Amino acid sequence: MQHPFRAFARTLSFAHPLGRFRSFEERIGIAVFTLALIFATTHSLWAHEFKAGDIEIVHPWSRATPEGAAVAAGYFTLKNHGSTADRLVSATGDIAGMTQVHEMAVDAQGVMTMKQLADGLEIPAGGEVTLKPGSFHIMFMDLKQPVKQGQPFKGTLTFEKVGTVEVEYAVDAMGGEHDDHGE
Structure with a gap:
């Protein structure tokens, strides 16, 4: 059968x-x-991660900007899988005339300040640093065009030891909350 x-x-x-x-x-x-x-x-x-040597760049993202805006910010997490510290020393963005590594903080009087990190941002050996709203971030200045939701843009990150790596920033809604992006 x-x-x-x-x-x-x-x-x-x-x-x-x-x-x-x-x-x-x-x-x-x-x-x-x-x-x-x-x-x-x-x-x-x-996946939205990029790697340069021992440095992993996890989900670069930004927010949409209104028409006529002169600045935008970029965020991500840097993970150092190596046994020595490295330093993010500079960045670029296709959307901007000038790009800097910044820190936002609140001083003793409760005033929020923002400043360029002239010496860059250290990523400790075996550690990580998160660039996020209200903290460390990439500042894109002299925008060439508005940043639009759903339209990613390219940039580079340059590290003291591992060199330059190309990245692509995803773009969230204007003023929207960061939705974890897999971090």
């Missing part, structure tokens, strides 16, 4: 594109291979 699945599979052999394979195992193997191939080719669409 013939197995019921094989009889059913034979009826599909002309209509189904996998019908030329003889066994159920071969069909499962093709399906698994196809899914693995799809995952492998689209994984980079989900």
Whole structure:
């Protein structure tokens, strides 16, 4: 007596594109291979990390700006997987005439101040530093164009030891809260 699945599979052999394979195992193997191939080719669409030596840059992002804005900010997390400290010394952004590494802080009188980090930003060995609103950030000045939600832009980050790495900033809604971005 013939197995019921094989009889059913034979009826599909002309209509189904996998019908030329003889066994159920071969069909499962093709399906698994196809899914693995799809995952492998689209994984980079989900990931938004960049690496330079021991430094990992996790999800660079910015916010949309209103028409006529002169500045925007960039944020991300820097992870140092190495055994020695490194330093973010400069940055660029395709959208800006000038870009600086900044720190925002509140002084003893409760006044918020923002200043350029002339010596850059240290990333400790085996540690991480998060650039986020109200703290360390990249300041894009003299904007060439508005920053628009959903329209990423390119830039570079230069480190004292590992050199320069190209990054791409995702752009969130104007004034929107950072939605974790996988951090």
